[in-house]
Amino acid sequence: MAQNKKVAELGEPNIKKILDAGRIETELDHERVLLADRHLMLQEEVQPDLGPTRKSISDLIVEFEARCWSDENLVTDAQMEESEAAEIQAEKEYAFLWKRQKLILDKLQELSLKQKDLALLLNHSKSYTSELLNGIRPFSTNDLKLIHLLFQIPLTDLIITIPSQETLNRLETAIGKISSSNPKARLLHTTLANRPVTNGLLTENWDEDEIEPEENIDELTLSNK
Incomplete structure (x- = not known):
């Protein structure tokens, strides 16, 4: 049965690592997969x-759900809460990833570059680059620096910089303490209020369809093989 754990900060899902482990261990990884x-x-x-x-991923999903969710009598409220929190987090992560994927593929198309060209630029194999673009492997920091340098995509559109709610709460408290003796520090409250997590990676009335890649991404992926 899944254990009740705090949801981590938004991050880069590493599906390849889960596949290599041969087992899904957390509700968050389950939602990511x-x-x-x-x-x-x-x-x-x-x-x-x-x-x-995809076949390997499907097998992991079946095994995890059989192990952790098959017996309704053993599913706890804590497990349900963890699953719901993990679902929200994973959806926010993937909303960011699909947006990033589209930005990169749009740039490749704009420059008449193919996926094999991106592989050469990043010094990766074609198959490795395919896994990067399809969210199986996370981009390295160096990969994202090069993409930023070559394609002029803002780093804020390439790197997830959204901390957990726990961290945000700590920052709110810290800013409050600093502001008591330094009024200028109150500007940090404005900065924090305008953070991406407030504006939302998803629209206010989002539904599940919004986290899917846009239709033309299939065409872009095909044209960039």
Whole structure:
């Protein structure tokens, strides 16, 4: 049964690491893998080589759900709460990833570059680069620096910089203490209020369809093989 754990800060899902481990251990990774599976289902038609990866992901999902969710009598309220929090976090992460993917693919198309060209620029194999673009592997910091340098995509659109609610609460308290003796520090409250997590990676009335890649991403991925 899944244990009740605090949801971590938004980060780069590492589906490859989960696949290598051969087992899903947390509700957060379960939600991340579910979203990765949905994405690969869409991409598999134009990238058949993703089939084996998707099959492995599906097997992990089945095993985890059989282990942790098959007996309703053993599912606790804490487990339900953890699952709900993990679902929200994973959706926010993937909303960011799909936006980033589109920005990169748009730049490749704009410059008439193919996926193999990006692989050469990043010094990766074509298959490794495909895993990066499809959210199976996380981009390294160096990869994102190079993409920023070459394609002039803002770093804030390439790197997740949104901390956890726990961290935000701590910052609010710290700013309050500093502001008591330094009025100028109150400007930090404004900065914090305008942070991306407030404005939302998802629209106010978002639904599940909004976290899927836009339709033209399939075409872009195909054209950049």
